[in-house]
Amino acid sequence: MLRIVLFLIALAGPGAAQSEPGTLCSSGKWGNVQCIRPAHFAHDTCQAIAHFADVNALPPGFFARLIWQESRFDPNALSPANARGIAQFIDSTAQLRGLRDSLNPALALEHAGRYLGEMTRTYGNVGLAAVGYNGGERRAEGWITQAAGLMPETVDYVQIITGHSAETWRDAAPADPDFRLQGDMPFQQACVALARDRIMTRYPPPEPRFAPCGAQLAFGRTKQEATRAYTRRAGDCGFDRGGRALDLVFVRNRVSGRQGYYMARVAAQSSADANRVCQTARANGCSCAVYRN
Template sequence: MSLMPFCLRALMLALLVVVAPAPGAKAAELSAHHAVAEEARCGWRHAVALPGRLPADICIRSDHFAEDICRTIEHLSESHDLPAGFFARLIWQESRFDPNAVSPAGAQGIAQFIPSTARLRALSDPFNPAEALARSAHYLAEMKDRFGSLGLAAIGYNAGEERARRFLAGDTFMPGETRAYVHIITGRGVEQWRDDPPADLDFALATDVPFTQACLELAKNSRMSEMRMAAGDWKPWGVQLGSDFSRANAERIFTRVQARTPALAGETPIFVAERNRSFGSRSRTAVRVGRDTREESQALCADIRRAGGFCLVVRN
């Protein structure tokens, strides 16, 4: 064997050693591609610096909306020492997990921040559920520590911190809406939360059911949807009264609400097919009353709520 062929073979072997990928390189490349794909699927995200096992980046995917909302609520609750059931109940009461909700008072998004509070809490986009939930959890944790209980934190969230402070100082007035709000979320009245707060209250969403499963069941009724509407019926804003898998049931929802709400006399409802992207292809029929402006929609929704009904102002 000559020296030259041996040297060439040695050189070729050395080159192979240099350029051959490391054993984990292919896996790392696939992982990077997967990360890029996940990034593209992320409908909303928010970077946070939170302790524990919560990732530094919250991602809520449009095609796994309910799953990611529930996961985010659970992780934010753990990181801020809030019962997950309490946080989920509060957000559900605020918006039914709808990231596009607008209240008659102008509160926006899944966590229903009014613009002035959003500015104070450094919330840049109330319609980004990842950011809004993070700001909401932090705000509730602050008020729980400041006022001494979850019930008073809920009062502050609904009626404002000043109302909670005055109530804690002995003021007896509390808006009826706030009284109902706190009782729905906590099962206790506002006076009990001030005078004799329960030491250990179970906020579980369901008995003997893990939080994630119970939260997903709750989220099945959320109005995160893709909407389709007949062009002739379209208006920029709408007041949504409810939804059901059955068109007939949606019609009955309108009939019931109309019967007890004078402001709906003579109104013609709009029925919208909405598809919850987190729960397959089956669509629900939402019933709405259309309006040209947000202000008109807010006024109508306020009338409906005063009559004891439920409604959400939505952008079409």
């Protein structure tokens, strides 16, 4: 009799998760079906994130951080731009990707993982996949080839999720990025704690952005060298930047394989503003040029 009971329990196992009212499941197109139960939302969501990350060769911490940034794991999230659900698909993208219901968190995670996996393989790393997920593939591809820029929202998005700038992912991607959610805590445990208590280790804040323009007086191969060169140049000609910030802007060498330089530029809010700084510098005998940062 006991064997029969155990057999019936095992037989019912695969469908047990779906028996709770309100349970929503993935399609099973790419990997095992994942179901998210309302009463076990945190556990099931994190299990689905880990599963779809594995199926699509994504670091689970990266996938969790991206979904957290998108929606704070809210399956009913709606953005001002009408992006919907836990993975924040807009209707046109959902239709293009074959996602029938953006408000089904299991289905949305299944499609988001697939989409990110495809972009990771196409662009070469997860950081650039994040660029594409937020900014769109066309803008990402234009930016990768340096034919277009990124929106400030995308710049911040990539930094927050990965701890590295979009430029770093494009120009010199980190070999072993750390996407852990809570130190050495196992992923499932850390993810469930995040979903329940809304706690996540923050990456260090990005460095302050540069002013829109700059009056360039010196440069160097390192930040320290550029700062020393500026101090020496300004001292020689008696130039005082009057409390303005000194931006150290890295510029890649036009010759492939050669080291770039840090440009020492006095911060300015416009080209005209930078030109006024340069006029003062030139009047004191300093060479100076105006650049956009």
